[in-house]
Amino acid sequence: MQADNQASTKHIQVGLAERSYPIYIGQQLLPQLAALLPSLPQQICIITNATVAEHYLATVQAALPAECTVIVHYLEDGEHAKSLTSYGAVMDALIDASFNRDCAILALGGGVVGDLAGFVAATYQRGVDFYQIPTTLLAQVDSSVGGKTAINHPGGKNLIGAFYQPKAVVISIDCLNTLTPRDFACGVAEVIKYGIIHDAAFFAWLEQNQASLAARAPAALVHAISRACEIKAEMVAADEREQGVRALLNLGHTFGHAIEAECYEDWRHGEAVAAGTVIAAHFMQQANELSGADYQRIEQLLQAFELPVRAPLLAESRWQQRMQRDKKVQAGQLRLVLPTRIGHAELRKVSDWPAVWAAIAALSETSQ
Ligand SMILES: NC(=O)c1ccc[n+]([C@@H]2O[C@H](COP(=O)([O-])OP(=O)(O)OC[C@H]3O[C@@H](n4cnc5c(N)ncnc54)[C@H](O)[C@@H]3O)[C@@H](O)[C@H]2O)c1
Ligand SMILES: [Zn+2]
The missing domain is CATH 3.40.50.1970 (Rossmann fold)
Known part of the structure; x- marks a missing residue:
């Protein structure tokens, strides 16, 4: 063997x-x-x-x-x-x-x-x-x-x-x-999330080991799952009830939940998170807070696992309504998990809806 x-x-x-x-x-x-x-x-x-x-x-x-x-x-x-x-x-x-x-x-x-x-x-x-x-x-x-x-x-x-x-x-x-290929890919979206928010070396490992992970090679699976669980365990130990750092696990999820809620028959959670993660990255790149190179690496890695990197076409009002229902909203203000580089993300209050909408619109399906 x-x-x-x-x-x-x-x-x-x-x-x-x-x-x-x-x-x-x-x-x-x-x-x-x-x-x-x-x-x-x-x-x-x-x-x-x-x-x-x-x-x-x-x-x-x-x-x-x-x-x-x-x-x-x-x-x-x-x-x-x-x-x-x-x-x-x-x-x-x-x-x-x-x-x-x-x-x-x-x-x-x-x-x-x-x-x-x-x-x-x-x-x-x-x-x-x-x-x-x-x-x-x-x-x-x-x-x-x-x-x-x-x-x-x-x-x-x-x-x-x-x-x-x-x-x-x-x-x-x-x-x-x-597991079906589709369900497997959905899990990979969450694995990639850990690299983006917390561990640049793990993200690079995922890039280098795409093929063995996609082939579900045991050693690659054990490494990927272990690293993901280690990061989650660390964040849960630091913040069991999600009052601080644990919220970073929601990268891509505010956008993703809106997609899931609007298109629940066609989109799985992991797929919606993948598209949401790219929107969050694009938002930061537009604000010059994430490099173009990092943005591309995020998009390419998700795509390599055949995850969607474009959102479905939905009206601006639908997005706004759905995102306002996010659990992280405080006093009507959106709070988004946003990557500043591969390996680091922050929970930020965001009041500039036109900029958020610009990122969503730029990455919605018809704009490809
Ligand atoms: N508690 C949390 O922190 C947390 C975090 C993320 C997601 N969730 C929840 O998890 C749920 C989604 O989980 P999921 O993606 O595992 O969905 P799921 O449990 O529906 O499983 C997906 C499909 O795979 C099938 N399946 C399960 N194991 C299989 C196997 N080994 N081989 C073949 N088929 C198998 C299931 O029967 C199902 O059809 C959502 O309800 C979501 O809210 C909870
Ligand atoms: Zn999730």
């Missing part, structure tokens, strides 16, 4: 005092779950969906200690599963099975499963143990780490939720082999 096809297991610690927890990243970790999670309780509820279960549920079940009582709860596949209705159905299942306060919730799936399962864990009997086994690249580098859990309300995404940290995160990169 080539060196590129082997990767050793990494252990990253999220430092949150008594709520600190490990992230394990490696190959074939699902069969090793019992050893990685030695304090699993007697009652375990696995939350997953049929798409993920088909590939990985049997391995997870076989890896759990034989004496445990294990129930499996299936969500529907898709963002609509993050609903009050499916939340209620999991609660019913836990109560029907007489699960007590010592049970554990195990999330096996992408961000949808992880977000709902985390909120279930945060609230069942005022909080029970929670373990993340993320199976999409986006969940592995972003949603499974940091303790943001939520479900959606008809009035908006993630409106009901809690900060609730898992006890451990187990990232088995083999799970990515069954």
Whole structure:
């Protein structure tokens, strides 16, 4: 076997005092779950969906200690599963099975499963143990780490939720082999984000290792996921409740959320973030705060992973309305995460809407 096809297991610690927890990243970790999670309780509820279960549920079940009582709860596949209705159905299942306060919730799936399962864990009997086994690249580098859990309300995404940290995160990169190219690319958009906001050397590594990452070579995956998780762990440890540095993880997201909300049937989160990141970079280049060379490197790296770098055509008023609903807006003022160079970004108040609109308009589809 080539060196590129082997990767050793990494252990990253999220430092949150008594709520600190490990992230394990490696190959074939699902069969090793019992050893990685030695304090699993007697009652375990696995939350997953049929798409993920088909590939990985049997391995997870076989890896759990034989004496445990294990129930499996299936969500529907898709963002609509993050609903009050499916939340209620999991609660019913836990109560029907007489699960007590010592049970554990195990999330096996992408961000949808992880977000709902985390909120279930945060609230069942005022909080029970929670373990993340993320199976999409986006969940592995972003949603499974940091303790943001939520479900959606008809009035908006993630409106009901809690900060609730898992006890451990187990990232088995083999799970990515069954992921669609589109879902894989969406995860890469978030990986690239970490390079832009915090780590120029990592960004350069991504440029140099594009081909092996795109081919999902194990060593490249373990490195990319580990570095992303290290950066996220550092920011979460410094600012668990997103009052400062953690907000930088929202690079491209204010623009991206507007695209997602307007075009939810055609655009995935990672794709919208990619286009949003290019708009943020263009805005800074126009203000002479980001070099043209850095702007081009950002655009080219996203494009290399076949991510969109142009926004859909939407009316200015739609953009403005959607962006005003961003969680970072304070007293009606936009606050945007803006890169000043590859490896550094800042959260800035922005009052010059015409300049923001100029960046959006310059990068909307018809202007290509
Ligand atoms: N909590 C956070 O901090 C945070 C951060 C970012 C995103 N999110 C949330 O994450 C969600 C998006 O997550 P996502 O992109 O993982 O979407 P997802 O969970 O819908 O997964 C995408 C698709 O891949 C399938 N899938 C999952 N694992 C697979 C595998 N190994 N092989 C084949 N198919 C697989 C899923 O069934 C689904 O169809 C959104 O709801 C978003 O709000 C949360
Ligand atoms: Zn994101």
